[in-house]
Amino acid sequence: MGFGTYLIVVLTIATAVASPAANQIHLLMPHSGSAGKNHSGINCLSWRVAVETDNIIGWTQIPESCVDYVGHYMLGQQYRDDCEVVAAEAYKYAQGLNLTGDGKDVWVFDIDETTLSNIPYYARDDVAFGYIPYNSTRFDEWVASAAAPAIPASLKLYNQLIELGFKIVFLTGTREPFTVPRTENLKAVGYTQWEKLILKGVDENGGAVEYKSSKRKALEEGGYRIRGNMGDQWSDLLGSNAGDRTFKLPDPMYYIA
Ligand SMILES: *[C@@H]1O[C@H](CO)[C@@H](O)[C@H](O)[C@H]1NC(C)=O
Ligand SMILES: *[C@@H]1O[C@H](CO)[C@@H](O)[C@H](O)[C@H]1NC(C)=O
Numbered sequence: 001m002g003f004g005t006y007l008i009v010v011l012t013i014a015t016a017v018a019s020p021a022a023n024q025i026h027l028l029m030p031h032s033g034s035a036g037k038n039h040s041g042i043n044c045l046s047w048r049v050a051v052e053t054d055n056i057i058g059w060t061q062i063p064e065s066c067v068d069y070v071g072h073y074m075l076g077q078q079y080r081d082d083c084e085v086v087a088a089e090a091y092k093y094a095q096g097l098n099l100t101g102d103g104k105d106v107w108v109f110d111i112d113e114t115t116l117s118n119i120p121y122y123a124r125d126d127v128a129f130g131y132i133p134y135n136s137t138r139f140d141e142w143v144a145s146a147a148a149p150a151i152p153a154s155l156k157l158y159n160q161l162i163e164l165g166f167k168i169v170f171l172t173g174t175r176e177p178f179t180v181p182r183t184e185n186l187k188a189v190g191y192t193q194w195e196k197l198i199l200k201g202v203d204e205n206g207g208a209v210e211y212k213s214s215k216r217k218a219l220e221e222g223g224y225r226i227r228g229n230m231g232d233q234w235s236d237l238l239g240s241n242a243g244d245r246t247f248k249l250p251d252p253m254y255y256i257a
């Protein structure tokens, strides 16, 4: 049975026994999935490391033989721990900065798989953690539902940064017609304030690097200093005006050029 079916079973059992722990992106899977070489010759952990380091680029779907592995990774403790390490490192760095207090020190956050998690969508049988090719109709329906949970590590960092005096900028490749559900979704899960929420215009073409670079350039031209920039895709972090430091969250489910 697929992950979706499995999750329904887990959910049913979990609800009967106890309510799910607060602050969870998704219920944990009970085991972590092995990473060793497959009959197809792919070592899924090696594949994931190569993806995270931007050595494997331009891929359109996860290898079939790594669907289980990626699923276990995303639903297990390792993904959460990996996000915690990135957020903790970002906080350490942010604490060491001297803010001028003029309200121009900003932290740029991407949204999908950076501040909001699409795991409930990706765990579906018709998505299979990115093995089934991307379907914009289905994904748009999910975004419009505004039901994405927060990534706990990122929400904690967000609150810490605001406490330190940073202004928050959300910069997403989501298109402007989704401004209302995105706003509702962010607020519902605890991202209640920001300096700017930048979505991609319907007429804006070109890739993510070009789009995000141009928006960051405009921010800096507006007098903002990008002290930190966090995303799950290298295309959030490469290009011009990338920020004083960048932080890469894990995402073995999809690749955005
Ligand atoms: C190997 O491939 C099989 C079938 O594609 C899959 O079910 C299994 O989870 C894979 N094992 C690992 C370690 O990735
Ligand atoms: C911040 O300011 C303090 C006091 O002026 C100074 O000791 C420290 O080195 C500064 N830190 C950075 C990262 O500039």
Ligand SMILES: *[C@@H]1O[C@H](CO)[C@@H](O)[C@H](O)[C@H]1NC(C)=O
Pocket (backbone or CB within 6 Å): 135, 136, 137, 138
């Ligand atoms: C995408 O998903 C929609 C809605 O589920 C479906 O009707 C459509 O056939 C799918 N498109 C492709 C190419 O699979």
Ligand SMILES: [Mg+2]
Pocket (backbone or CB within 6 Å): 110, 111, 112, 113, 114, 231, 232, 233
């Ligand atoms: Mg993203």
